[in-house]
Amino acid sequence: MRAERVDHQVDHDRAVDLLRRSxxxxxxxxxxxxxxxxxxxxxxxxxxxAPGLDVSGLGGVIGVDPVARTAExxxxxxxxxxxxxxxxxxxxxxxxxQLRTITLGGAVTGLGIESTSFRHGLPHESVLELDVLTGAGxxxxxxxxxxxxxxxxxxxxxxxSLGYATRLRIELQPVRRYVAxxxxxxxxxxxxxxxxxxxxxxxxxxxxxxxxxxxxVFSPGEAYLVLASFTDDAxxxxxxxxxxxxxxxxxxxxxxxxxxYDYLWRWDTDWFWCSAAFGVQHPVVRRLWPxxxxxxxxxxxxxxxxxxxxxxxxxxxxxxxPDRERVVQxxxxxxxxxxxxxxxxxxxxxxxxxWLCPLRLREPAGPxxxxxxxxxxxxxxxxxxxxxxxxxxxxxxxxADGDVNRTIERAVSxxxxxxxxxxxxYYDREAFDRLYGGETWRAVKDxxxxxxRLTGLYExxxxxx
Numbered sequence: 001m002r003a004e005r006v007d008h009q010v011d012h013d014r015a016v017d018l019l020r021r022s023x024x025x026x027x028x029x030x031x032x033x034x035x036x037x038x039x040x041x042x043x044x045x046x047x048x049x050a051p052g053l054d055v056s057g058l059g060g061v062i063g064v065d066p067v068a069r070t071a072e073x074x075x076x077x078x079x080x081x082x083x084x085x086x087x088x089x090x091x092x093x094x095x096x097x098q099l100r101t102i103t104l105g106g107a108v109t110g111l112g113i114e115s116t117s118f119r120h121g122l123p124h125e126s127v128l129e130l131d132v133l134t135g136a137g138x139x140x141x142x143x144x145x146x147x148x149x150x151x152x153x154x155x156x157x158x159x160x161s162l163g164y165a166t167r168l169r170i171e172l173q174p175v176r177r178y179v180a181x182x183x184x185x186x187x188x189x190x191x192x193x194x195x196x197x198x199x200x201x202x203x204x205x206x207x208x209x210x211x212x213x214x215x216x217v218f219s220p221g222e223a224y225l226v227l228a229s230f231t232d233d234a235x236x237x238x239x240x241x242x243x244x245x246x247x248x249x250x251x252x253x254x255x256x257x258x259x260x261y262d263y264l265w266r267w268d269t270d271w272f273w274c275s276a277a278f279g280v281q282h283p284v285v286r287r288l289w290p291x292x293x294x295x296x297x298x299x300x301x302x303x304x305x306x307x308x309x310x311x312x313x314x315x316x317x318x319x320x321x322p323d324r325e326r327v328v329q330x331x332x333x334x335x336x337x338x339x340x341x342x343x344x345x346x347x348x349x350x351x352x353x354x355w356l357c358p359l360r361l362r363e364p365a366g367p368x369x370x371x372x373x374x375x376x377x378x379x380x381x382x383x384x385x386x387x388x389x390x391x392x393x394x395x396x397x398x399x400a401d402g403d404v405n406r407t408i409e410r411a412v413s414x415x416x417x418x419x420x421x422x423x424x425x426y427y428d429r430e431a432f433d434r435l436y437g438g439e440t441w442r443a444v445k446d447x448x449x450x451x452x453r454l455t456g457l458y459e460x461x462x463x464x465x
Contacts, residue, residue, distance in 0.1 A: 012074065015057025016139065016166055022054035023137045032135060032453040034164065053133070058166060059103075061085040069172040070128065075105030075165035083264055091172040092260070094120040098267040099296040105165035109158055111376060111420055113330070113386050115212035115228060116173075117359035118200055124156040124373065125362045126171040132163040135449025139166065154444040157375040157436065159421060161457040162444055178234035179263035182208070182227045183250045189339035192223050193385070196358050197335060199227065200383050215356035216250055220346050224250045225356075228263065237262065240269055241291055245281055247273050247353065271296045272355060274390055278302060324392040325401050326424065327351060329408060332359065333417040335383040341415050342387070348411075349404060355388035374437035375457075376418060384417070402426055421461040432458050 026032050035052025055076045062072040066089040073082055079093070080100035086092050097112035106112075107123040108130070120126060129143045132151060140163070142152035155162060184205070186192040192215070199210050205227050212228040234257035240246040246266045249256060258266060270280065278299060279285040306312055313323065327349065333341045335358070345354070361372075361380050378384065393404055406426045412419050418435070419425065425432070432438065441457055 010060035010062050010074065011057065012060075012062055012167065015055075015074065018054045018057055019133060019166065020137070020139075022051065023133065025051050026053075026453075030453075031455055033455065034160070053164070055164070062167070064089055064091070064172075066091060069174070070169055071172055072167065072169050073104050074167060075130075076103050077105075078103050079107070080265075083261070086172055087175070087261060090174055090176075092175045092264070093123070094126040094171055094173050095123045096264050097123065098265075099271075100265055100268050101295075101297040104168055104170070108165060108168065109155055109160055110422055111157055113357050113359060115214040115226070115357060117357060117386070118196075118213055118383070119203075119211075119360075120173075121360060121362040122156070123170075128169045128171065130155070130165050130169070131167040132448075133166055134163040135445075135452065135454040137453075138448075140448070150444050151448055153373060154375055154437070154440055156373045157421065158441065159457055159460045161441070161454050161460055162448055163454070175260050176230040176232045177260060178231050178237060179212070179228050179258050179260055180231045180234060181229075181256045181258070181263075183254055183256065184225045184227060186223045186225070187221050189217075189220055189223060189342055192225060193335055193338050195225055196338075196385065197383065199225075200335075200358060200360065213358055216247055216353050217342055217346075217356060218251075218353045220343050223356075226250065230260065231257075240266055241294065243283065243286055245270055245273075268296045269294050271299045272388075272390065273353060275299060277391075322394045322396075323401065325395050325404050326392050327404055327408070328390045328423040329405070330386055330388045330420040330422070331408070331412045331417055332378070332384040332386050332419075333412065333415050335385055337415040337417070338385040338387070341411065341417075344411060345387070345389070345408075349389070349393065349408065351389050351391050351393065355386075357386040357388070359384050359386055374440040377437060378418065425462045427462055429458055429462075432462060436461075 023032065033052050034055055058074040058076040060074050060077055061082055062074060064071045064085055069091060071086055078101045079096055082104060083092060083096060095112065095114050095116050097107050098114055102112060108127060112123040129141060132140050132142055132155065134140055140148050140151060142148040144152055151162060199205050199213055204210060209229050210227045211230050213225060215223060215225040217223040237257045237259050275281055280289050280294060360383050361378055395401055405424055409419060409426060
């Protein structure tokens with residue numbers, strides 16, 4: 001059965017033609033990059049010196065096949081648009097990253113995660129095939145086996161340094177109308193990690209099935225696992241797009257229900273808890289701030305303006321406050337080391353709350369899964385816990401901007417973990433190549449971008465420009 005066309009028709013061939021022509025317009029010797037105005041990255045971005053690639057027609061869903069449970073999607077399609085198309089068929093992607101405007105291509109080349117990751121791994125593990133515009137200007141169709149299997153395997157975590165996805169075919173899973181959650185409190189971190197291990201092993205907790213799992217740590221003595229199950233029956237579901245704030249509900253509700261749609265975007269309305277920095281969690285401000293503007297992309301635009309003009313930083317300096325270091329990271333720590341890392345983090349970095357999201361590589365390997373992804377190597381059979389923390393810390397007297405992030409990087413490596421590269425990184429090149437598959441990356445880079453028209457992975461993730 002062919003994929004059904006969705007309501008908003010997509011002329012994919014025309015969009016690819018525009019992309020090819022925009023590539024041809026980039027002068028020889030100039031770096032090739034996307035003409036993309038928005039981003040979910042937290043790394044500095046230099047101003048382009050040449051025309052960018054026209055991806056304006058690559059933001060749609062080409063089709064959904066409800067029988068095969070697959071979707072064919074353009075690379076710049078946001079998960080918000082993808083979910084709208086799949087939920088109409090009672091389906092959703094295997095993993096839906098928590099922010100609406102993350103694109104499918106971005107989640108595959110830059111990694112993504114969510115509460116189904118303990119069952120389904122990371123978004124790239126549900127990709128069956130993808131088309132990539134390489135640095136040489138060619139469109140290459142990649143699958144787990146065949147001529148371009150090397151690019152398929154190296155594409156995840158390549159951050160656009162090997163090419164840009166134009167089309168992806170992904171697996172979908174069936175869902176129900178609602179999601180029922182249990183917010184389980186733990187006063188000891190070892191009890192929390194033991195519970196994660198039990199859910200991973202059994203797929204249940206206290207006799208009830210668990211379809212999705214994440215959590216929040218407010219302190220080493222107050223942590224919560226949110227254990228979710230899809231259901232068709234629910235009392236009146238909660239609404240966290242109004243005055244109520246989702247993460248605060250974990251402390252006062254042991255059970256909760258949301259529509260599946262609202263569950264998928266439960267973290268987006270307040271950017272987890274980061275909307276507090278803009279006053280959005282104050283009851284009066286919240287009433288005045290339009291609901292349609294309580295979104296992660298709106299907050300991200302405000303942050304970009306602050307990074308550019310430094311208004312808050314200047315005010316703090318006038319008040320005699322110390323400069324602050326941005327600490328925005330997601331790290332994966334092996335389950336057995338998670339409690340120790342969280343205690344170290346609470347004592348050393350002292351940021352709260354932090355997000356937890358257990359994950360494993362898919363087992364058994366489904367279609368499109370290779371078990372080992374060379375640019376973000378994780379051990380098959382190992383349970384990891386993603387720990388997300390996003391904010392700033394004061395720069396201590398005698399310290400320098402970046403010191404806290406470097407300390408975190410060392411602690412993550414000592415714990416046998418990995419760090420996502422969507423934010424600032426400080427590794428030297430030797431350590432970076434060791435941690436992120438440098439030898440494999442260079443071989444694939446030389447094959448598909450022989451003139452190195454695309455910015456290198458280290459330059460994108462670490463080098464300051």
